[in-house]
Amino acid sequence: METHCHIxxxxxxxxxxxxxxxxxxxxxxxxxxxxxxxQTAGFERFFTRTALGTDGALHIEDRANQDIxxxxxxxxxxxxxxxxxxxxxxxxxxxxxxFPGPITDALRRFQNIAAVSPVLRGDAxxxxxxxxxxxxxxxxxxxxxxxxxxxxxQVVFGRLDDFRANPKGVMIGSQLANRANLxxxxxxVISRADHSERYRVxxxxxxxxxHIDKERVILHLPEARAxxxxxxxxxxxxxxxxxxxxxxxxxxxxxxxxxQLVVPWQEREKIWLDVFHALRxxxxxxxxxxxxxxxxxxxxxxxxxxxEKSKEIAILRSMGYLRGDITRIFLLLGGLVLVAGCxxxxxxxxxxxxxxxxxxxxxxxxxSTDYFVVAWSPWHYVWAIMAATIVVLLASWIPARRAARxxxxxxxxxxxx
Amino acid sequence: xxxxxxxxxxxxxxxxxxxxxxxxVLRGLNLSLEPGKLYAVSGPSGCGKSTLLFLLGLLDRxxxxxxxxxxxxxxTASDAARTAARSRLLGFIFQFHFLLPEFTAxxxxxxxxxxxxxxxxxxxQKRALQLLSDVGLGDxxxxxxxxxxxxxxxxVAIARALANDPALLLxxxxxxxxxxxNSNHIFNILxxxxxxxxxxxxxxxxxxxxxxADKILRMQDGKFIA
Numbered sequence: 001m002e003t004h005c006h007i008x009x010x011x012x013x014x015x016x017x018x019x020x021x022x023x024x025x026x027x028x029x030x031x032x033x034x035x036x037x038x039q040t041a042g043f044e045r046f047f048t049r050t051a052l053g054t055d056g057a058l059h060i061e062d063r064a065n066q067d068i069x070x071x072x073x074x075x076x077x078x079x080x081x082x083x084x085x086x087x088x089x090x091x092x093x094x095x096x097x098x099f100p101g102p103i104t105d106a107l108r109r110f111q112n113i114a115a116v117s118p119v120l121r122g123d124a125x126x127x128x129x130x131x132x133x134x135x136x137x138x139x140x141x142x143x144x145x146x147x148x149x150x151x152x153x154q155v156v157f158g159r160l161d162d163f164r165a166n167p168k169g170v171m172i173g174s175q176l177a178n179r180a181n182l183x184x185x186x187x188x189v190i191s192r193a194d195h196s197e198r199y200r201v202x203x204x205x206x207x208x209x210x211h212i213d214k215e216r217v218i219l220h221l222p223e224a225r226a227x228x229x230x231x232x233x234x235x236x237x238x239x240x241x242x243x244x245x246x247x248x249x250x251x252x253x254x255x256x257x258x259x260q261l262v263v264p265w266q267e268r269e270k271i272w273l274d275v276f277h278a279l280r281x282x283x284x285x286x287x288x289x290x291x292x293x294x295x296x297x298x299x300x301x302x303x304x305x306x307x308e309k310s311k312e313i314a315i316l317r318s319m320g321y322l323r324g325d326i327t328r329i330f331l332l333l334g335g336l337v338l339v340a341g342c343x344x345x346x347x348x349x350x351x352x353x354x355x356x357x358x359x360x361x362x363x364x365x366x367x368s369t370d371y372f373v374v375a376w377s378p379w380h381y382v383w384a385i386m387a388a389t390i391v392v393l394l395a396s397w398i399p400a401r402r403a404a405r406x407x408x409x410x411x412x413x414x415x416x417x
Numbered sequence: 418x419x420x421x422x423x424x425x426x427x428x429x430x431x432x433x434x435x436x437x438x439x440x441x442v443l444r445g446l447n448l449s450l451e452p453g454k455l456y457a458v459s460g461p462s463g464c465g466k467s468t469l470l471f472l473l474g475l476l477d478r479x480x481x482x483x484x485x486x487x488x489x490x491x492x493t494a495s496d497a498a499r500t501a502a503r504s505r506l507l508g509f510i511f512q513f514h515f516l517l518p519e520f521t522a523x524x525x526x527x528x529x530x531x532x533x534x535x536x537x538x539x540x541x542q543k544r545a546l547q548l549l550s551d552v553g554l555g556d557x558x559x560x561x562x563x564x565x566x567x568x569x570x571x572x573v574a575i576a577r578a579l580a581n582d583p584a585l586l587l588x589x590x591x592x593x594x595x596x597x598x599n600s601n602h603i604f605n606i607l608x609x610x611x612x613x614x615x616x617x618x619x620x621x622x623x624x625x626x627x628x629x630a631d632k633i634l635r636m637q638d639g640k641f642i643a
Binding site: 410 | 467468471474476477496497500501503504505509511515517518519520528529531532533577581
């Protein structure tokens with residue numbers, strides 16, 4: 001093998017410029033593949049982390065009503081049918097979780113469930129000293145909710161302990177606080193229909209998700225019940241999992257057992273996740289074309305080497321080098337470029353990813369970040385190397401076979417004429 | 418034919434070209450080469466000398482007939498067996514030196530030895546240096562092919578052909594591109610090799626050099642003539 005490697009290296013050096021072109025194509029292809037994957041995966045993971053940290057891995061929502069099966073006919077005032085309403089597989093649902101206690105107990109028996117928190121949600125008016133605006137009240141049991149969310153990390157002003165200690169305390173979203181000109185310690189009135197209550201702003205949070213930060217007001221659950229006039233039941237149960245990736249797989253089983261609609265985070269965020277997947281696939285395909293083009297360049301270069309070095313190949317064959325030896329030499333030639341390309345490409349990818357991670361980029365909306373988000377994953381390197389390997393092997397295999405098929409007698413006789 | 422012949426060929430036929438251009442180049446040749454002798458094959462251009470050499474050197478396949486080398490039937494052997502025989506038993510010298518230009522003189526000589534793998538690395542290096550010294554190029558082993566003169570290149574090619582100590586050395590017009598002085602030098606080396614026990618078969622146009630062989634095989638129209 002050492003001799004083959006030696007010969008391959010010398011043949012490679014005989015076509016330095018062309019080989020450098022192929023090499024740089026592979027280096028840039030591998031490097032850009034890693035950088036783009038790190039970016040798209042980074043944003044996807046960051047989004048997922050935000051989604052899980054804000055809304056948890058599972059929502060146990062509306063109760064399935066087993067008594068009413070089949071589609072429901074909607075009738076107008078005159079009693080004439082106007083349409084048919086049907087929900088998933090002819091199963092009807094009653095809004096909310098009327099008995100959260102037994103459902104929570106049942107949920108906790110699932111091995112993958114880490115924590116469960118009841119949430120009561122409803123619309124209300126928020127009134128500050130300066131203005132009045134619509135808001136979304138969310139009633140929680142703080143300690144339970146901290147176990148299923150990143151609320152503790154989302155507090156930007158005030159203290160969580162002050163909220164915990166004050167039954168009449170509220171936490172409000174950063175954008176809502178800004179628009180209502182509210183600060184920690186300010187009084188605020190929350191009202192719904194003819195019921196209104198006065199509270200004190202104990203903390204301001206920023207989830208990074210625009211619609212949450214713009215309208216959410218967090219109250220202690222008993223206070224939310226009072227404001228929303230809902231003495232029992234909750235809107236949904238929010239659950240965190242030990243293995244978030246299994247949420248979609250386990251949700252149907254939980255739904256069957258609990259008789260409640262169970263929505264996994266993958267379904268809840270399907271649109272955004274699909275966008276991220278499409279972006280990743282698209283960038284991978286785009287960058288792979290660079291590798292493919294460099295592979296074509298390499299195919300050409302190796303083809304030219306076979307033509308130009310047919311005499312040397314014939315001489316090697318006359319010395320006792322087998323067809324397999326010649327194939328090996330040309331595959332090694334490709335392999336040398338591949339190894340160099342992958343090593344340099346990975347270094348470029350790692351360096352580029354580090355640089356990109358330091359580019360300032362302010363994003364608010366689906367998540368909150370002030371820099372490009374990247375994900376460091378060895379799989380990006382593995383995929384990039386695999387893509388380059390497939391292309392280079394294909395680009396080397398055909399010229400290698402052609403070289404091995406040369407008949408030494410024909411080549412030398414041709415040269416002697 | 419003698420039983421100890423290093424090479425035997427019987428009824429060799431070879432056609433080249435296709436269709437209307439198909440030519441009967443070799444027409445039923447018989448041949449036996451004894452160890453330690455220098456044979457010269459001479460004849461006019463196109464009479465089939467080089468074609469014969471390629472067949473005997475297992476670089477080409479005959480259309481009819483058989484070839485035995487060191488007692489082994491090679492004409493019907495697999496490509497791998499014929500390649501292995503080339504490595505162990507045969508050495509080639511071509512009209513053009515055909516040195517690998519990316520390698521030094523020393524490395525060119527090491528290439529066949531590395532493939533055969535009969536010696537360890539140190540022994541290969543020693544033998545390659547000795548062969549270079551034998552052809553009078555002991556101090557030029559590190560030079561690339563283009564850094565050597567035509568005569569020097571051909572002498573490196575001879576050293577390379579001898580790398581694996583082949584029983585049979587096949588030379589196709591080895592002096593065809595050389596001046597008189599270098600031609601004589603090369604032929605002296607070949608004569609000396611035969612004296613040391615190698616069988617040498619040289620294709621040459623040069624009657625003066627051919628006359629120095631132990632036996633001259635004259636060819637015409639694909640046959641040996643008396």
